[in-house]
Amino acid sequence: MAVSVNEAVSTGPGRDHTPSTRRRGGRGRSVLEVALLTVLAVVMLFPVLWMIETSIKENRDVYAIPAKFFDFKVTLDHFKDVFAASGGGRSALSVSFLNSVVVAGVSTALATVLGVPAAWAYSRFSVKAKKDQLFFILSTRFMPPVVVVIPIFLMYRQLGLIDNKLGLILIYTAFNVPFTIWMMKGFVDEVPAEYEDAAMLDGYTRLQAFWKFTLPLLLPGIAATAVFALIFSWNEFVFAIFLTSSDSVRTAPPAIAGLIGGTTVDWGLVAAASVVFALPVLVFAYLVRKHLVAGVTLGAVRR
Amino acid sequence: MSESAPLTIDQPGQVASATPPAPGRSRRLSDRWLAGAFISPALLLLLAMSVFPLLWALYLSFTDYSATRGGPAHFVWFENYTAILTSAQVHLRALTTLIYVVGAVALQTVLGFSIAYLISRRTHGRGVLTTLFLVPMMLSPVVVGLFWRFMLDAQFGVINSMLGSLGLGQVEWLTQQGTALLSLIVVDTWQWTPFIMLIALAGLTAVPKYLYEAASIDRASEWFRFRTITLPLVWPLLLIAVLFRAIEAFRLFDLVYILTSGGPGVSTETLSFHVYKVAFLGFNTGTASAYGILMVLVVLVLTQLYLRYLNKLKED
Incomplete structure (x- = not known):
């Protein structure tokens, strides 16, 4: 296709x-x-x-x-x-934007570090029940967030991760890993395994062959995958609103949604915050437009 | 003749000595180790963050545990499940969800495919058109929900303002029983029509052109060509997109939360939203867990269907 x-x-x-x-x-x-x-x-x-x-x-x-x-x-x-806050200094919204950058950035980096090697291994080696494993991985991504958040909430309460950026980072990593694996497996499949075989004949180990020869070829694919993971975590709302509450931890989506809580709504501010929030997404999406079909179907549909 | 004979015999021996001795066994072992080392961290994270929570929810679903009351949980076995499955409230939410999912996905499919078909017939400006049409899909549901809430506002909303200047009456879109669910369907359709369009377009551009050429030599009508060439070839991919959207629509929560909060009354309360109310406003954690597990079962069935079609598509 x-x-x-x-x-x-x-x-x-x-x-x-x-x-x-x-x-x-x-x-x-x-x-x-x-x-x-x-x-x-x-x-x-x-x-x-x-x-x-x-x-x-x-x-x-x-x-x-x-x-x-x-x-x-x-x-x-x-x-x-x-x-800027009305009394000078930074506004709560700008803090939330910063939180979003940290949470989305770190969770994307973690998902990439965990997902890319796994995708390579799934592509290259004969793993037991590979198909079942890959299907299991994708189905974890389809779980309704409202359902998952109930036990996660209880779990985080035990671990002290409620209202904590680390908690958000962990859950975002967990929902970006399946995507990264599925998306990257497609990219790894496109790189001929013969490159690694040739390198190994030259005396490199399998790991060195992956690191020195395959990985550089995968970089554009990794970049595209990371951009999608970034967009998913940046836009995420359900986990953010249930697992965080204070201004210093909250990410931008719940913070922007919080603007309509009162009796009167400053729609100009809501619109401006939405524009600031959406602009980076549109720019990034434009950059990865070549991979959009694979990206929005979580790596499932490609040629 | 006799001098060249040793040469030909010698050659195979030289080739054999050039390859390292018996690499097979040890390499396969280290490959196995490497695969394990590369895959297990990702799987462990998923086990900890997805499987373990679901198992915990499964356990809680058999108890009367409440997150606020604390204290030990008592086993009630299938009481939660029977309570949910026989509750008229839940049946109502299931119906709302069904109307929403079927309505939104059907609208998106028809609109998205039509737009894709129109774009695929253009020779110029396809890239620009496609890019422009894709914008809504990339926005966060929060932004989409908030913004439509403003546009559909009964007082200041631009939609009512436009209706007013056309001499039509004002509609309380989000605060009326009849129109609230319709508004939700319209907003979801606005956001996700581009998704269907994108995938349908991928399918349409993949239809080999010689098929159309052959058909036009046979003087087949346009409708005949559409029905016998375009639709059968695009349908498998379109079905994947439709199933994908159905799963997403079924588990949707954020748009409902922002746009209507389930109101007015309970007219836009989907199953996802109802689970949230039971869990976080009613604090009936046990009941909510059972409710959630039932939803997970529905999602699993849909996912299986999705993956089966996906597999079929890949094998072709």
């Missing part, structure tokens, strides 16, 4: 050019299709544009009835409020 967005782009002339479509009203139909696509694109993108617009509107315009689409005053106050 062709899989990447790039491949979808570069397939060249499409089917429109087959004689039969050209023969009968192909043109009018093509215009209709473009119009339909445009409408769909506008509908899909409008909420995102509206969010960006709200984040730079003055409060008066945010709550205007009827809604103002174009003639509003631009302000960056909401973005300032995201990072």
